[in-house]
Every structure is written in structure tokens, then in C-alpha cells.
Amino acid sequence: MANLLNKGKADKPLLEVKGLKMHFPVRQGVLMRAKIFNKAVDDVNLTVHQGETLGIVGESGCGKSTLGKSIIRLYKPTGGKVIFEGEDITHMSAKRLKPRRRNIQMIFQDPVESLNARHTVGDIIEEPLKIQGIGDTASRKKRVLELLDIVGLQSRSTTRYPFEFSGGQRQRIGIARAIALNPKLIICDEPVSALDVSIQSQILNLLNDLQREMNLSYFFIAHDLAVVKHISDRIAIMYLGKVVEIGDGDEIYKRQRHPYTKALISAIPIPDPHNKSESIVLKGDVPSPINPPSGCTFHPRCPFAQDICKKEVPQLREVGDKGGLPHQVSCHFDL
Ligand code: SF4
Numbered sequence: 001m002a003n004l005l006n007k008g009k010a011d012k013p014l015l016e017v018k019g020l021k022m023h024f025p026v027r028q029g030v031l032m033r034a035k036i037f038n039k040a041v042d043d044v045n046l047t048v049h050q051g052e053t054l055g056i057v058g059e060s061g062c063g064k065s066t067l068g069k070s071i072i073r074l075y076k077p078t079g080g081k082v083i084f085e086g087e088d089i090t091h092m093s094a095k096r097l098k099p100r101r102r103n104i105q106m107i108f109q110d111p112v113e114s115l116n117a118r119h120t121v122g123d124i125i126e127e128p129l130k131i132q133g134i135g136d137t138a139s140r141k142k143r144v145l146e147l148l149d150i151v152g153l154q155s156r157s158t159t160r161y162p163f164e165f166s167g168g169q170r171q172r173i174g175i176a177r178a179i180a181l182n183p184k185l186i187i188c189d190e191p192v193s194a195l196d197v198s199i200q201s202q203i204l205n206l207l208n209d210l211q212r213e214m215n216l217s218y219f220f221i222a223h224d225l226a227v228v229k230h231i232s233d234r235i236a237i238m239y240l241g242k243v244v245e246i247g248d249g250d251e252i253y254k255r256q257r258h259p260y261t262k263a264l265i266s267a268i269p270i271p272d273p274h275n276k277s278e279s280i281v282l283k284g285d286v287p288s289p290i291n292p293p294s295g296c297t298f299h300p301r302c303p304f305a306q307d308i309c310k311k312e313v314p315q316l317r318e319v320g321d322k323g324g325l326p327h328q329v330s331c332h333f334d335l
Pocket residue numbers: 258259260296297298299302303304305306309314330331332333
């Protein structure tokens with residue numbers, strides 16, 4: 001993947017997210033008149049290159065899934081831009097967006113909910129081809145069989161229903177549907193979180209194989225850094241709607257700079273009994289994005305917070321690079 005990334009770096013990014021905001025209005029007060037906003041995604045800047053996997057990590061409620069859904073336009077962003085293949089798709093009409101959708105697909109966390117229980121597996125996988133008006137019935141059926149084979153399912157699955165499959169098999173069905181149109185980018189929204197650990201690695205290996213064969217790019221959302229490390233070229237850490245650290249995957253893992261990233265990494269169990277590194281326990285819960293703390297939103301939980309942290313919002317700044325990939329962190333201090 002690293003070679004693909006280095007190749008991609010020289011080219012224009014496949015996806016550019018510029019100052020993206022997704023603020024949901026919330027009514028408050030006795031008469032529900034006061035309008036405030038849930039700043040689920042707040043000024044996020046990211047890029048993804050062809051063949052690259054960008055991992056997005058954070059606790060639940062940090063805005064990572066909302067970010068993914070805003071990119072694929074399941075939500076209409078309230079600010080900023082989503083640029084795909086050099087074209088601004090942020091406010092594109094559904095009609096103009098439809099042909100572009102062939103190149104951006106999504107895999108969902110819960111295959112049970114994302115697959116229509118009343119449709120056969122054949123119909124589910126064929127659906128995107130039908131929507132895009134590709135081929136005739138015979139050629140689509142042939143493509144469905146091909147896709148089932150690619151994701152490791154038997155051809156007789158076409159006439160069966162999602163409930164007849166295990167969790168891992170259902171996720172394979174979701175993947176077959178997502179790659180049916182030969183997309184360039186797949187938003188993977190916690191695709192292995194609902195699966196047993198043994199099945200997780202099978203699905204991650206399948207995604208890796210598909211990436212190699214199809215030169216796919218992944219926007220890989222997860223709350224588990226260990227999972228993200230397995231698959232990502234670069235990793236972005238999100239906290240309360242903002243990216244607080246981003247860089248090469250190994251660099252984030254070995255030389256992370258933001259106290260929040262340090263806490264997430266310290267919580268990953270290490271299989272080595274001689275390694276006694278202590279996990280950093282953060283105080284309190286993630287604050288509400290409706291009323292985020294002032295300054296650095298992490299300050300109420302940060303063991304290194306100073307006065308300035310309550311007053312001034314730290315900007316993402318470069319603290320190094322690895323192989324030309326910038327390592328950026330939003331913290332007032334060099335920790
Ligand atoms: Fe902690 Fe301050 Fe850095 Fe925020 S800016 S992460 S509160 S030290």
C-alpha cells in the first residue's frame with residue numbers, strides 16, 4: 001500500500017475534504033424555540049489518494065461516521081467542500097451526483113441493517129448495477145456470480161436471504177455490493193466492529209486483497225486503533241468533530257504527539273507480558289458536541305492542560321514527516 005501511496009502523493013488527491021462542517025440544528029428550551037447546533041463535524045481538512053487507506057479513529061460520538069456520511073452525501077454538509085476527482089460535489093444535485101456515485105461506495109457497520117432482509121442476495125448485489133442502468137438481466141446475473149466468487153461466497157447464495165448467513169458472510173455480501181460498480185473510493189464505516197475477532201481479520205484481509213487488485217482507496221472508520229493500524233497508510237484521530245492528529249500510520253503508532261492519541265494507544269492491549277507500559281486513563285466522558293469546551297476541546301480531560309488551553313483553539317500544525325507524509329497535531333505544546 002505504501003508504494004501506491006507514494007505514487008498517489010505525486011498525483012492530485014482522489015478526495016479532498018476542505019473545511020467540512022456538519023452542524024445539526026437542535027431545538028432547546030420549554031417552547032423548543034432556542035436553536036443551537038450539534039457540531040458533529042467541525043472544520044475538517046483531509047485528503048485521500050488513489051490506492052491509499054486513510055484510517056479515521058475516535059471514540060463513539062467524535063463525528064467520524066457523520067464525516068463519512070457527509071463525504072458520500074448521505075448528509076448535506078453545512079459548510080466546507082467535498083472535492084472528488086477534482087470536482088466539487090458538496091452541493092451537486094441528486095441527478096448530477098448519480099453517475100459520480102459509481103465511484104464512491106459505502107460499507108456499513110451492521111450488515112444486518114444495511115442489507116434488505118426481504119431481498120435475495122442476488123438482488124442485493126445486482127441493485128447498484130440496475131440503479132446505474134448497467135447491462136441486461138443476463139450480464140448482471142453473470143456479474144453477480146463473479147462478485148460472489150471474488151468475496152469468497154458460493155454461487156448458490158444468489159437465491160438465499162441475508163438471515164441465512166453468518167455476520168462475516170453478510171459483510172462479504174455488503175462488500176460484493178460495494179465493489180459491483182468498480183468504484184475508486186469506499187467509505188468503510190466500522191466494517192468489522194460487529195464481528196468476532198477471528199472473523200475481523202478475514203474481512204480485513206479480503207479488503208486488503210481487493211485494494212491491491214482494484215487499486216481501491218479506503219476511508220476506513222473505526223473506534224479501534226489496533227484494527228485501523230492493520231489496514232491504514234495514514235491515520236487521522238478525531239475528537240469532538242475535529243481532527244487532532246494525522247500522519248503516517250507507523251508514525252502515529254510509535255511517535256504520537258497528541259495526549260488523546262497517546263491515551264488511545266496506551267489502551268491497546270500488548271500481547272508481550274514483559275512490556276509493562278501503563279495505560280493512560282482519561283478523566284470524564286467525551287463532552288457534548290452541542291456545548292463543546294472552550295479553547296482546546298480536549299482540555300477538561302487532558303493531563304497536560306494549562307491556562308492557554310482553555311482560551312485558545314490550537315490549530316493543526318506540522319511536527320514532522322515520514323517519507324514526505326506530514327505529521328500534524330493540534331496542541332499548543334510539543335509533548
Ligand atoms: Fe492538552 Fe492543551 Fe494540548 Fe489541548 S492544547 S491537548 S489541553 S496540552
